[in-house]
Amino acid sequence: MNSFEISGPCRMAGSIVPQGAKNEALQVICATLLTSETVFIDNIPDILDVNNLIQLLGEMGVEIDRKSPNSCSFKAANVNLEYLQSTDFRKRASSLRGSIMIMGPLLARYGKAYFPKPGGDKIGRRRMDTHFYGFEKLGATFEFNPNEIFYTVHAESLKGRYILLDEASVTGTANVIMAAVLTPGVTTIYNAACEPYIQQLCIMLTRMGASISGIGSNLLTIDGVKELGGCNHRILPDMIEVGSFIGMAAMTKSEITIKDAEPEHLGIIPLAFKRMGIQMEIRGNDIYIPSQDNYTIETFIDGSIMTIADAPWPGLTPDLLSVFLVVATQAKGSVLIHQKMFESRLFFVDKLIDMGASIILCDPHRATVIGHNHENLLRGSVMTSPDIRAGVALLIAALSAQGKSVIHNIEQIDRGYQNIEKRLNQLGASIRRV
Ligand SMILES: CC(=O)N[C@H]1[C@@H](OP(=O)(O)OP(=O)(O)OC[C@H]2O[C@@H](n3ccc(=O)[nH]c3=O)[C@H](O)[C@@H]2O)O[C@H](CO)[C@@H](O)[C@@H]1O
Numbered sequence: 001m002n003s004f005e006i007s008g009p010c011r012m013a014g015s016i017v018p019q020g021a022k023n024e025a026l027q028v029i030c031a032t033l034l035t036s037e038t039v040f041i042d043n044i045p046d047i048l049d050v051n052n053l054i055q056l057l058g059e060m061g062v063e064i065d066r067k068s069p070n071s072c073s074f075k076a077a078n079v080n081l082e083y084l085q086s087t088d089f090r091k092r093a094s095s096l097r098g099s100i101m102i103m104g105p106l107l108a109r110y111g112k113a114y115f116p117k118p119g120g121d122k123i124g125r126r127r128m129d130t131h132f133y134g135f136e137k138l139g140a141t142f143e144f145n146p147n148e149i150f151y152t153v154h155a156e157s158l159k160g161r162y163i164l165l166d167e168a169s170v171t172g173t174a175n176v177i178m179a180a181v182l183t184p185g186v187t188t189i190y191n192a193a194c195e196p197y198i199q200q201l202c203i204m205l206t207r208m209g210a211s212i213s214g215i216g217s218n219l220l221t222i223d224g225v226k227e228l229g230g231c232n233h234r235i236l237p238d239m240i241e242v243g244s245f246i247g248m249a250a251m252t253k254s255e256i257t258i259k260d261a262e263p264e265h266l267g268i269i270p271l272a273f274k275r276m277g278i279q280m281e282i283r284g285n286d287i288y289i290p291s292q293d294n295y296t297i298e299t300f301i302d303g304s305i306m307t308i309a310d311a312p313w314p315g316l317t318p319d320l321l322s323v324f325l326v327v328a329t330q331a332k333g334s335v336l337i338h339q340k341m342f343e344s345r346l347f348f349v350d351k352l353i354d355m356g357a358s359i360i361l362c363d364p365h366r367a368t369v370i371g372h373n374h375e376n377l378l379r380g381s382v383m384t385s386p387d388i389r390a391g392v393a394l395l396i397a398a399l400s401a402q403g404k405s406v407i408h409n410i411e412q413i414d415r416g417y418q419n420i421e422k423r424l425n426q427l428g429a430s431i432r433r434v
């Protein structure tokens with residue numbers, strides 16, 4: 001188990017380029033299973049979750065040609081379905097969450113798919129009903145072995161249908177889209193997730209020959225085709241990393257330019273940071289965050305305390321709420337952070353309270369933060385990263401804090417952030433991997 005040792009406070013300056021998006025990479029890499037032709041993907045983040053998925057596909061028989069740390073071609077001409085019954089498959093597939101999205105392509109192309117209990121963040125119940133409900137609507141049979149926690153879907157044939165998803169699940173929508181593109185007939189998916197990475201998946205599938213309309217909305221119409229071909233695809237910058245850098249700059253009074261951030265794909269994220277009082281300028285494709293001595297959280301128009309809450313896209317992504325929470329600890333004013341979508345993602349606030357932050361955890365979903373307006377710095381502390389985004393929030397806290405901090409279990413951070421200590425040290429941070 002590796003750790004980060006951080007000597008704070010660190011005031012940083014300079015430019016940083018965000019990595020390619022983790023959650024888009026997981027979708028589009030799974031989509032390469034839909035064709036026997038070569039798919040080339042660029043701007044792949046070189047991170048643990050994505051590398052584990054690429055290795056998993058390799059074990060399944062996909063020809064992998066890693067052209068560089070950030071680009072790779074995939075050719076799924078011969079997929080070894082027997083491997084999906086092996087213990088090695090169960091071990092690898094359950095090491096991350098995104099691998100669940102191999103199911104849609106396998107069902108569509110081979111009429112069967114298997115999956116163990118998926119991994120990913122332990123942030124509360126993470127049900128998969130939406131995935132299997134969608135597959136069943138297309139005509140598949142679903143079986144669940146509760147003793148082994150093993151999911152099986154199979155179908156003699158699938159048929160396009162109207163599907164009203166019970167919730168706008170991101171990976172669930174991706175799975176159903178990927179099954180539907182090779183399913184005869186017209187599939188309509190209503191209450192579809194429509195975040196930029198789902199849009200990117202649809203754009204890539206269209207380039208491979210799929211027929212999808214309604215991209216960007218929650219109503220997708222897919223006209224199934226017989227087969228798909230190869231294509232080239234470039235992954236968007238990671239919006240969660242962009243948001244993490246905006247929050248880090250404000251909290252540490254740093255002056256940072258996030259290069260090539262593609263702000264048009266960030267939705268409501270910049271507005272939410274502006275409501276926290278954080279200044280930023282969109283300069284073409286870059287985001288410039290000036291060094292700010294303080295930032296004041298807005299109130300609502302009626303003067304009541306601001307709430308920052310998550311919601312399915314185009315609402316605010318749940319993956320950034322930990323960052324908003326930590327940034328609020330040094331703001332002027334108070335905010336209620338309401339994490340609606342996950343049940344156990346706010347418990348890391350205990351660690352911030354140990355560092356001196358003024359936070360009341362109201363219940364598992366809500367925390368009230370009373371900002372210090374930089375009048376009292378947080379204190380360095382020894383802590384353990386519970387999940388990927390709490391890990392980054394703790395890293396931001398440590399960078400702003402007085403004294404030495406140690407963060408254990410940084411494998412959680414490595415799941416989603418590429419060479420983070422090296423890139424932040426180039427901006428003037430003091431982070432050591434020990
Ligand atoms: C690999 C990957 O891409 N992971 C992302 C994906 O996970 P994932 O696809 O697993 O998450 P889902 O979209 O299925 O659901 C996330 C949580 O929100 C709840 N929910 C969802 C939709 C809804 O309309 N109402 C509702 O309450 C679900 O019950 C669940 O607790 O999307 C999540 C939500 O953006 C992100 O946090 C994850 O980083």
Ligand SMILES: C=C(OP(=O)(O)O)C(=O)O
Pocket residue numbers: 022023096097098119120121319388389416
């Ligand atoms: C929750 C996340 O990831 P995963 O779904 O892979 O656990 C995340 O990226 O914040």
